[in-house]
Amino acid sequence: MLGEDNPNVMLIGHERLFYNGLLGRACRLRAPGAFVIYAAPVGSFGLSVAGGPIQRRRIATVRPYVAHRVTSSSDLISVLMIEPESVAEDQLQALEARSATPAGAAEIDARIEAARAALAGTTDCSGFATDDFDRLFLGRLLAPRRLDERIERTIRHLVHDLPAATVTAEDCAREAGLSKSRYLHLFSQETGLRFRSVRMWKRARALMPHVNGPENLTHVAMDLGYPDSTHFSHSIRRIYGLTPSSIFRGSRQLRIVAGAHCPAA
Incomplete structure (x- = not known):
């Protein structure tokens, strides 16, 4: 409860x-x-x-x-x-x-x-x-954005296929049957966002289910695809304004509830 x-x-x-x-x-x-x-x-x-x-x-x-x-x-x-x-x-x-x-x-x-x-x-x-x-x-439903199916597929990769570092623009462009430059243009046109920024955010967001768990921070960083602990700490602080260790310390009493098809760590 x-x-x-x-x-x-x-x-x-x-x-x-x-x-x-x-x-x-x-x-x-x-x-x-x-x-x-x-x-x-x-x-x-x-x-x-x-x-x-x-x-x-x-x-x-x-x-x-x-x-x-x-x-x-x-x-x-x-x-x-x-x-x-x-x-x-x-x-x-x-x-x-x-x-x-x-x-x-x-x-x-x-x-x-x-x-x-x-x-x-x-x-x-x-x-x-x-x-x-x-x-x-x-108090109301938000109408979804209608994306090109190739970009929808990329978003699914970024959300589900960790580590996100392995989801590259080159691979997504190849899967979409486009050149890299044309693919990146399509991604920005459909989402209003840059591919690299979205990938960085999705990877940092994937930290959230772990924050009240017993996992070692180094292991979490590796699981999420960060190349080393320094890069991990810098990226998380840039996005959340806090280091991973600070987030974990402040989340010891946090109750995490997972949505549909989104299991908590």
Whole structure:
């Protein structure tokens, strides 16, 4: 049971992720590859985007790969992550616009707060689907992005075929029957993202199911395809604003719930 005595929880699906727990070291730059919605479990949080001034918010969105800093006096944060290639662009724009209005932000805030309460009283929500997640946290389904089947196949490789370092643009282009340059253009055209950035993010995201486990960090780095511990630490810190060891220390009491076809480590 999740329970009110342990509010630290992470729901991990292939297309969605929710985290409620410790923020970790404040003011460090982070740049995850997901569309992020931040919410304050207590009070408010501070957000600085792309070097701008810190603004106090209850709800805020940040675009994929945009560097930002988050601070919280309570050291607690709620985070929704939406994989951008899984959602139509107009849906992300609507979420962004909605969160920027007082009424929209209040609605999203109330929805996330209700979701936290629902999770606290739920004995088992493993095996949840993307639609379940969207209904719970957003109160509506997000229309999916329609991708070229060759790019959909690449995304499946990046999500399922670890280590992600072995999924190369050359191999994907060959499988798609395209030159590398034409393939990379198609990938960017379909997703709005760069292949290399997406691969780096998917590999870092694959760390999440391991963070409360007993695994040795060196072994986790090797399993995820990082060439060495230095590269592993640098890449994870660049994306999450924390080193792998800090993430593991702060996740000892974290409850991880896996979505459909997304087994926890």
